[in-house]
Amino acid sequence: MAVLKEVFPVAAEDFVSAGEASAQIKRLLKKLGVDGGVVRRISIASYEAEINLVIHSLGGQMELQVDEKEIVLIVSDVGPGIPNIELAMSEGYSTASDDVRMMGFGAGMGLSNMARNSDEFNIESREGSGTTIRMTFLLS
Amino acid sequence: MTIEALAQATGAEVLTKTVDLSREAACGFSCDLLSWVMAHGQADMAWVTVQTHMNVIAVATLHDMACVIIPEGNSMPADVLAKAEEEGVAVLASPKGAYELCGLMWTAGLRGE
Numbered sequence: 001m002a003v004l005k006e007v008f009p010v011a012a013e014d015f016v017s018a019g020e021a022s023a024q025i026k027r028l029l030k031k032l033g034v035d036g037g038v039v040r041r042i043s044i045a046s047y048e049a050e051i052n053l054v055i056h057s058l059g060g061q062m063e064l065q066v067d068e069k070e071i072v073l074i075v076s077d078v079g080p081g082i083p084n085i086e087l088a089m090s091e092g093y094s095t096a097s098d099d100v101r102m103m104g105f106g107a108g109m110g111l112s113n114m115a116r117n118s119d120e121f122n123i124e125s126r127e128g129s130g131t132t133i134r135m136t137f138l139l140s
Numbered sequence: 141m142t143i144e145a146l147a148q149a150t151g152a153e154v155l156t157k158t159v160d161l162s163r164e165a166a167c168g169f170s171c172d173l174l175s176w177v178m179a180h181g182q183a184d185m186a187w188v189t190v191q192t193h194m195n196v197i198a199v200a201t202l203h204d205m206a207c208v209i210i211p212e213g214n215s216m217p218a219d220v221l222a223k224a225e226e227e228g229v230a231v232l233a234s235p236k237g238a239y240e241l242c243g244l245m246w247t248a249g250l251r252g253e
Contacts, residue, residue, distance in 0.1 A: 019198025023227075026202060043202040044178050051174075051195075104191045109175035116179075 004032070004066040010053040015103070018054045022047040025064055025073075032066065034139070041117040042071060042137055048110040049075040049133060055100055056080075057131070071137040073118075081127035089115070089123075141165055141249060143207050143230045146186055149248035150241050152209060152234035155221055159230040165206040168250040170242050174199055181205060182253050186245065188238050192216045194223060201227040211238040 006028070008021035026043045034042075046062060053060045053075065060077030082088045089111050096106025115121040118135035125131040144161035147154050154161065166184035171177050172191050181187070181203035188209045189196060197220060200208050207230035210216060216224075216231055224231045234241055 016194050019195055019202070023198065023201055040203075047178055047198070047202055048175065103193055103195070104172050104174040104189075105195075107173040107175040109173075109179060113175060113179050 002065045002067050004028075004064070006064050008062045008064070010050055010057075010060055010062060012054065012057055012059045014054055018051055019047060021062055022050050025062070028064070029066075029071070034066075034071070038071070038137055038139065042073065045114045045117045045135055045137075046073055048113045049073070049135075051105060052110050053077055055096055055105060060130070068139070070119075070139055073135045073137070075131075075133040075135075077130045077132075079128060079130045081129060082123075082125040082131055083127055085123055085125055143186075143232070146207070146209075146245065146248065146250070147232050150209065150232070150234050150244045151236060152232035152241075155210075155216055155231045155233050156225050156229070158225045159207075159228055161230065163206050163230070165250060167253050168242065168245045169253055170238050178202070180253055185253065186250060188241050188245075190214060190238065192220060194220050196220070197223045197227055197229055200224075200229045205229060207232055209234065209241060211236060211241050 025046050029039045057077035058079045063074040065072040091112045092108040094106040094108035100106050119138045120136035122134045142162050146165050165186040168186045170188035172189050183204040185205045186207050210233040213235040
């Protein structure tokens with residue numbers, strides 16, 4: 001049973017607010033007294049997910065679920081979907097534009113940073129309908 | 141070392157007005173790829189980067205870094221500095237290049253992550 005459930009909308013191409021949702025999630029988890037190491041891993045994963053939504057998606061959201069045993073972050077968007085997940089997961093691969101790369105994004109490390117920092121990582125995507133990433137962080 | 145001592149050691153100007161300069165910086169890092177910094181950043185870090193947009197503050201805040209140091213005489217937009225002050229991240233700027241800044245930071249006793 002979820003102790004806490006909160007949804008954070010993330011707008012496409014909004015580079016000014018990018019990172020705000022992750023900052024809110026971090027503040028919330030610190031307030032709940034979650035272990036610092038876990039908060040750090042969730043901060044990294046949620047930031048990468050948020051930036052991916054801003055850069056690549058047509059808009060989406062991050063849903064945070066907290067219970068006594070685990071924290072789950074479900075990141076979903078409304079498209080455009082990832083044609084080849086295996087390729088997208090490989091470090092260094094990115095479809096980001098030159099403008100976005102100039103800002104220091106698009107290193108092709110987002111998905112692998114998420115997978116590395118979560119205890120369970122699942123990604124599903126369908127071209128035309130969107131992508132959903134589910135990350136679980138164990139509390140014990 | 142404190143942020144104030146770090147500013148003196150690197151000849152940097154402190155751009156943020158309200159952030160506590162007596163805070164300790166524990167280690168240094170230099171990188172302009174934000175995902176790389178997200179992967180390697182640490183609390184109380186002094187981060188050298190040429191990036192000056194809003195997300196630099198987001199990354200520094202998420203890692204609870206001590207300060208950001210802008211090399212090459214670049215400045216930071218006022219709205220980004222306001223955000224840095226709000227989040228308590230000091231921003232320093234120096235005319236020196238990133239390579240020289242890192243050398244000065246190392247000489248002053250600041251080590252890597």
